[in-house]
Amino acid sequence: xxxxxxxxxLLLPSQQASMQCVDRGSDTASTQTQPVRGPGGVVAVLKxxxxxxxxxxxxxxxxxxxxxxxxxxxxxxRTVDFLSSDGDWxxxxxxxxxxxxxxxKRVFGVLTESGKYPSAMLFDYGTADxxxxxxxxxxxxxxxxxxxxxxxFGIVGTTESGAIVVELNSAKPCGxxxxxxxxxxxxxxxxxxxxxxxxxxxxxxxxxDQ
Numbered sequence: 001x002x003x004x005x006x007x008x009x010l011l012l013p014s015q016q017a018s019m020q021c022v023d024r025g026s027d028t029a030s031t032q033t034q035p036v037r038g039p040g041g042v043v044a045v046l047k048x049x050x051x052x053x054x055x056x057x058x059x060x061x062x063x064x065x066x067x068x069x070x071x072x073x074x075x076x077x078r079t080v081d082f083l084s085s086d087g088d089w090x091x092x093x094x095x096x097x098x099x100x101x102x103x104x105k106r107v108f109g110v111l112t113e114s115g116k117y118p119s120a121m122l123f124d125y126g127t128a129d130x131x132x133x134x135x136x137x138x139x140x141x142x143x144x145x146x147x148x149x150x151x152x153f154g155i156v157g158t159t160e161s162g163a164i165v166v167e168l169n170s171a172k173p174c175g176x177x178x179x180x181x182x183x184x185x186x187x188x189x190x191x192x193x194x195x196x197x198x199x200x201x202x203x204x205x206x207x208x209d210q
Contacts, residue, residue: 015046018094021061021087021115023052031095032068038100038202041072042127044107046097053086061089065111067125067132082123082132083111091115098155099201100127108155108164108201110137120153124164124184133184140189141168141176149174157198165198 015033022029030049037043045068053062067080094112101108107125112118120137137153138145145151149170156179157165164182166189168174179192192198 015097016095017046017048018092019048019050021050021063021089021091021093023050023061031093033095033097035070036097036099038107038127039102039104042100042104043070044068044097044100045070045077046095046109048093048095048111050093055086058086060086061091062086063093063113065095067107067109067123069107069127078130080125080130080132083121083134085113085119087113087117088115096154099203101158102199102202104202106158110153110155112153122153122155122164122166122182135182135184137166140182140187141180144189145170145174145176148172149176151176155201157200159196159198165192 015036017031017033019031028049030047032045032047035043035045047068048063048065050061050063053060063085065082067082068077069080070077092114096110098108105126105128107127109123111121111123122135122137123132125132145168150172151168151170154167155164156167164184166180166182168176168178168180170177180189181192182189
């Protein structure tokens with residue numbers, strides 16, 4: 001039983017990492033996910049670094065999130081600046097790199113922060129047009145995933161129409177748990193219909209599931 005479990009774990013595209021928001025002076029405070037491979041051999045890595053924001057008034061902790069895309073030919077990596085945030089010292093900065101769409105044209109992941117103003121931002125990066133869209137998951141799911149649910153978010157795939165399939169999980173009993181459809185252009189979310197065909201994210205053993 002151990003071998004199949006290990007093989008399944010290796011096939012999972014998502015990678016995660018986290019750190020506290022700190023300033024280490026001359027030594028950059030940063031962490032990153034393990035690489036995730038896409039179609040054709042392209043590789044993505046998600047990274048966050050933190051430091052004092054050097055504001056004269058607040059001196060909060062600044063966090064910068066970037067995506068590194070390395071082409072299949074291993075030429076210079078492209079750096080995509082996603083987000084800069086300012087907030088509490090010591091807040092947890094979490095990265096989740098879920099992976100590539102089957103056609104390799106999109107990369108998905110989630111940026112999560114704890115602290116006084118907790119947040120969870122989904123990023124949808126287009127490899128062809130080099131554009132990234134950020135979606136506030138806390139806001140989109142506010143009516144179903146309340147603060148007491150302590151919900152985590154993961155991207156599991158897409159539909160033919162381009163909608164993103166988001167899986168919500170909570171250690172506490174919460175009605176929001178399960179898979180939801182999220183439109184990148186709309187403002188509403190809906191439960192994933194049982195009849196929906198989901199194109200799972202790219203792995204070495206990808207396919208369509210129901």
